[in-house]
Amino acid sequence: AQSVAQPEDQVNVAEGNPLTVKCTYSVSGNPYLFWYVQYPNRGLQFLLKYITGDNLVKGSYGFEAEFNKSQTSFHLKKPSALVSDSALYFCAVRDNRGNNDMRFGAGTRLTVKP
Amino acid sequence: KAGVTQTPRYLIKTRGQQVTLSCSPISGHRSVSWYQQTPGQGLQFLFEYFSETQRNKGNFPGRFSGRQFSNSRSEMNVSTLELGDSALYLCASSLGAGFSYNEQFFGPGTRLTVL
Numbered sequence: 001a002q003s004v005a006q007p008e009d010q011v012n013v014a015e016g017n018p019l020t021v022k023c024t025y026s027v028s029g030n031p032y033l034f035w036y037v038q039y040p041n042r043g044l045q046f047l048l049k050y051i052t053g054d055n056l057v058k059g060s061y062g063f064e065a066e067f068n069k070s071q072t073s074f075h076l077k078k079p080s081a082l083v084s085d086s087a088l089y090f091c092a093v094r095d096n097r098g099n100n101d102m103r104f105g106a107g108t109r110l111t112v113k114p
Numbered sequence: 115k116a117g118v119t120q121t122p123r124y125l126i127k128t129r130g131q132q133v134t135l136s137c138s139p140i141s142g143h144r145s146v147s148w149y150q151q152t153p154g155q156g157l158q159f160l161f162e163y164f165s166e167t168q169r170n171k172g173n174f175p176g177r178f179s180g181r182q183f184s185n186s187r188s189e190m191n192v193s194t195l196e197l198g199d200s201a202l203y204l205c206a207s208s209l210g211a212g213f214s215y216n217e218q219f220f221g222p223g224t225r226l227t228v229l
Contacts, residue, residue: 032215043118043204043220051215090157094215101170102147102218104157 002027002095006105013081014113021076021089021108029097033074035065038088038107047089050074061085081112116141118207118221126227132193135224139186139207145169146188147218148180151202160203163188164210192226200228 004025013019025031032051036044048059055067065076074091091105119138127133139146148160159172163182180190186207192199202225206218 034217036220041222043222044206044218046217046219049215049217096215101159101162101172103159104149106156 002031002093002100002103004091004093004103004105006089006091006108008108009106010109010111012111012113015083016080019078019081019085019110019112021091021110023074023076023091023105024072025074025091025093026072027093027095027097029095031074032094032096033065033067034092034094034102035059035063035074035076036090036092036104038090040087044090047076081110083112083114086110086112118205118219120203120205120221120224122224123222124225124227126229127195128229129195129197131195132191133195133226134189134191135203135205135226137188137190137205137207137221139188139205140219143207143209143219144186145208145210145214145216146182146186147206147208148188148190149204149206150174151204151223152200157204160190195228197228200226202226 034049035047038044048057050057050067058064088107090107094102121136145164147162150158162170166182177193182188202223204223205221208216208218210216
């Protein structure tokens with residue numbers, strides 16, 4: 001079965017600095033990978049996804065993620081963090097083999113300080 | 115296009131009662147998934163429906179059930195409520211299901227409190 005891990009519960013960065021939120025995954029086949037963001041008392045919002053092709057995926061709000069097959073990772077990045085980026089970030093994976101559900105990581109709380 | 119809507123937004127029930135939550139997907143989306151979100155367990159998959167058929171089911175007891183109607187709207191039911199069922203229940207819709215690479219669009223959730 002597919003699974004995903006977010007090794008950091010919390011990430012703190014200063015505004016203007018680059019940020020990275022880490023994600024590693026495990027699947028039997030090839031992965032479909034997703035990043036979502038959740039603001040307080042809201043549902044999740046889709047940021048970006050990797051299906052196939054270019055390992056660097058660009059998404060909403062200036063976020064990007066790099067797919068690394070050898071390290072089974074899909075880290076979320078942004079060159080310059082904003083205070084408004086402070087939120088809960090979830091990585092998710094779906095195995096491209098067979099009929100299966102989407103699995104979410106435990107989430108990483110990003111805090112960007114002015 | 116209207117987003118995913120969930121009703122009600124907030125519910126307070128007592129132990130032993132049952133509850134039904136409703137989800138209306140984005141127009142044209144045929145897949146609906148349900149998740150339970152709690153501070154301790156994070157996002158846990160409940161079930162996924164596609165074209166009125168349950169395609170996947172998470173590891174939850176039989177007290178949790180769901181269904182999908184021909185217009186893709188979905189309901190989930192929790193019977194004999196327990197204190198531990200207090201959570202944010204999120205519904206998500208997408209174009210496909212199972213092996214699909216389509217992203218999911220989430221509703222705002224229903225906050226269930228069991229007293």
